[in-house]
Amino acid sequence: MIVAKELCKRYGSRDILMNINLSVQRGEVLGVIGPNGCGKSTLMKLLSGAEKPTKGTVEINGKFIKSYKQRELAQTLAVLPQEAIPEIGFTVREIIEMGRYPFQNWLGEETKNTFQEESIVDQTIEILALKHIVNQTIENISGGERQRVALGKVMAQDPTVLMLDEPTTYLDIGHQLQMMEAVKRWQQDKELTVVVILHDLNIASMYCDRLVLMQDGKIQTIGEPAEVIKEETIASVYDTEPIVIDHPRRTVSPQIILDPQ
Incomplete structure (x- = not known):
């Protein structure tokens, strides 16, 4: 459904993204994770057409995103940014x-x-x-x-592709789960393709089919949650000492416990 090839993004003399190659399958939920400043939001802006890459291409449904007219793209793809509703006075x-x-x-x-x-x-x-x-x-x-x-x-x-930039930010744990359950039900009912940026690795592990772990503007690893959420990998990228355990009710959703030592 989405194919990115050799994506690069530079602001001034600073490289934000470097040689990103990524494909998102139709009907899957792809989670994008990584520490602050690693390029997650920039990647979503390029995948959604909100910004143009310095180099590389993005295709949606077999068509280069740059060839879509704005209204045509909006009928295919919807984006929920972090600050989604500035409107005041509307019901x-x-x-x-x-x-x-x-x-x-x-x-x-x-x-x-x-x-x-x-x-x-x-x-x-x-x-x-x-x-x-x-x-x-x-x-x-x-x-x-x-x-x-x-x-x-x-x-x-009513899109076929949905992109969410940290949809659970500022929500307590109850509302985080409500939000992700609503997204998951909608995704399954409509067979949506979803790309979602998440900071909470446990939530990402529970609700995403695959995860993209980013570091310093590059993709560090891609795979199913159990392939990405590993103690040595998380320790290296996040500079912390996690303990990874099996979820007691979801065998494919490893969970992280932090050990401050």
Whole structure:
């Protein structure tokens, strides 16, 4: 679904990404992990077309991303950035309806089917349990609710590729799990291809089919969670001394315990 070849990104004289080769299979959840400043967000910007690489190419669904028109790309790919909802004064429903913009004409009318648009918006509100606050403005709801609204906005876009940049940031552990469960259910129901940046390695191990571990602008290793979440690998990249154990209920999801010694 996504193929990146020899991707490089330089800002001024500083190399941020160097020779990234990566493929994302249709219908998989690919997690991108690594320490701060390793190039994770820059990689997502290149994969989503938000920025152009200094060198290299990105293809989505067999087509170079640079050849997509903006509206056409938005009908295929949705991105949830870290700071997703700066809008003040809009209601929850209005923000979710903004996700339908790529399918509207210049009058703001759905170009395909108005009933379908309303159905997608209503289903999104229902799935994310936002019905009780649907008419409240965004500044009057909690942080966890705001994050679900942000996800709702990209869900309403009805993409085939979803990119999430640290969607669990600022959330407590309960809301982190709610967020990732919602993403996983949506991904499975729609057979979405998902690329997600995560700082929490345990969450990444539980919800991703494969992980890309980055270090200093390069890919250090790629594989299933059990192939990537290893004590020696994590110790080397994160400069810490982790203890890796098997998840008591998920045999393919190793978990990390930190030992400050």
